[in-house]
Amino acid sequence: MKKLSIFFTLLFLLLSAESYAQNTLKKWYISGGVHAVNHPSARGFGEGLFEGDNWSFVPPLSQISVARTLNRSFAVDLQASVGEIDNKRLMIDNEYMVLIGMGLRYRFANGYILKETSWFDPYIRFGANYHRMPYRGLEFAPAEYDNAGNMISGIVDNDGDVLENGAIVDNDHFALSGGLGMNFWIWSKIGLNLEAQYVAVPAVKSDYIDFFQAKAGLAFRFGKSDRDKDGIPDEEDECPDVPGLKEYNGCPDTDGDKIEDRLDECPLEPCPNGESTDEYDCVNGCKVMKEIPVEEEPVEPVTPDPVKEISFEDVLFEFDSYTLTADGAQKVKDAAEIINSQEGNYFVDGFADSVGSDAYNLKLSKNRAQAVKDGLVAEGVDGNRLEVRGFGEQYPKCTNDTPEGRACNRRVVVLERY
Template identity: 30%
Template sequence: MKHLSRFLAVSLLVLGLSTANAQDENNPWAVSIGINAVDIFPTGGDLINQGEIFDEFFNANDHWNILPSVSQLSVGRYIGDGFSFTVSGSVNKIENAGELPDGTQVNVDDLSYYAADGLISYSFKNILKSGKLDPSLGIGGGYTWLDEVGAGTLNGALGLKYWFTENLALNVQTTYKHVFEDYEVSNYPPTHFQHSAGLTFAFGGKDTDGDGIYDKDDECPDVPGLKEFNGCPDTDGDGITDAKDDCPDTAGLAEFNGCPDTDGDGVADPKDECPTVAGLPALNGCPDADGDGITDAKDECPNEAGPAENNGCPYQDKDGDGVLDKDDNCPDVAGTVANNGCPEVTEEVQKTLNEYAAQVLFDSGKSSIKEASNKVLQDIIAILKEYPTAKFTVEGHTDSAGSNKLNQRLSDSRANAVKNYLTENGVDQFRLSAVGYGEDRPIATNKTRAGRAKNRRVEINLVKE
């Protein structure tokens, strides 16, 4: 029980040692269990006529002491750059202690063997670029007990692991343990070899998102991803990781940072105002069939080029007078360029107006228009409407009969009477003005009846700008 307690204490030391290191950065922790064999003979010692160093090294039948059960436990942690630190505890029974000069085996009475060791080892796995074979060299020290006697040792080890999986390996190791002090034959332990074999379980790799890629290699450790993208996701499967994909939920092209270009016009859909119709980059992906710089959707004349101020339509010249409607003051009536698209009142038209105006008759001494004048007044209205922007003055004139004051009043009244008739029948009032000149502007002599008849008149004259 005393020896068993000692082994349990060593085991607890091994399992609780937080500074132990092993394996690699992905799975930094490792636990190994197995069996061990102690061989005293091939160490070059002279306590019991031991053989030369490595003499009969593989003579397991004659020299190895093996406990037929799990007899070794180790815990290790990876340090970095290929180095690991491992602590181990082992137990055994020593029956074969060497041989006499005549070759007779020296047997002892089942001495209890206990050892606690620490080892720093270097793995050649990465140098060999091997995924399975993992050879190593190590150096360290420990303490070994044979029954009640213990001694410190300086250890050197050669090991080999074969990894079946990322976490499971078969391991074999040979350790040379050199005892620091000389002991008599009766005072073991002597310098010896300890061989071991067993299984190694590597663990401790952190994979927060569970995508099979350890956090240290995972560029997106909190989000499940793909190995080919170092653990980052590609939700839409377009070969661009979500972090670099402007459209992570829709498959797209690398040239558009993962966004699609549905209409193939070179403008990515998020920036394309017309994503289903091929268009122009300058117009945010929208088409312009007539090439006037206005997208078809906003162009009231998509097949005819026109300016933006006219909603993409060309300016019209409805009356065909050479003046565009936008500049034509009379877009529905042919005119002249000089008169801004409006017709000009010629001398002949002016003459015709006054011939008609001279036929307007009034009641004697009054400003009321006789009904017989309606026909000629309608003719005057028709002419005025042909020149919708022209302005006219209705002038009233009298002969010299009667007082000057009376004639002035009468001429004013008659001029206004004609003006009122015209405006009441469709002529814009702002185009007409009325003035009376009394007897001041005769066109014939007032000394004859015929002359006075000519002087009693109404004229409609163009107002010149």
């Protein structure tokens, strides 16, 4: 046993050195420790699992695992368990056991369930194994009974149950295993490992050589993971799934304008902050076009049609509004008295100042004219005598360069039609 412990210690150190030297950008894992087996609890699949008398313990460094991460969720491993154990179900003592196999692990600390950097790192494992343990070539012959029903020959286990009739116990077996494990990372690369799994031999119909195996030991992980292959380890990469630049902690600058994509509102259009031309300024990585001032020539007020305005003051409106003011309502009432006192039909023409787009101002002017028509109808004017028109910012009465001039242009005029 002393020679065996020395062998596993050297193997442990050798694998550690190799994994670190050859996989500086890969995530390797190695653990080693003591293990124990429990044959009696396989009979009831867990019955008596926590009874110490059912377990056979093996000295330290009797179990070793080497694993390599495939992606954030899965890893493959190679496990080996050796040592002299007791099969306390079959009452066999101090036999040399070997269990070597490949396994697939699913890690819960994968960024979906737990954080990848979590100190608590549980996993489930399924494996295929070579299992060897001498059973002294015993043949489990059919049991024989006397006339009173008492067994006079046959093999029984430690619970007095007759084992499978006619079975021959081989030394070498193919075994399947499955179980749970967990790592507790005390430091970033050193932790404690606990693992429990059930080992079954499919070729044997009975479960008399199946067993539970538990392991406890130290775990080490080496190298650095770099999922996006940008040369920046995942633990330092703020964008671990997208290739990026070191100056932006692993995040990309797709358009190369010195603004990382997370802060760039136009990540596909290069526009460095602070750049300015006659046409645009760069703001948050986007081009903001400048307004080019246009000098407007003074426009003389013109009458839209050869009509005459009835004698009352314009109905004026507030900025960006077509609601009649108190003063406007009084002017509408005055206009209604004039229209009702004479015959003829009338235009109700609306206008706007130059603030806003042409389309918006055209619609606003029509709404203002309609508001005046509605007021005139409310005062008793026949609506059929009134025609609503909107001219937007055309035909300004006053200049649009001053607040007073723009207020003058927010108006409605009632004109008599010839």
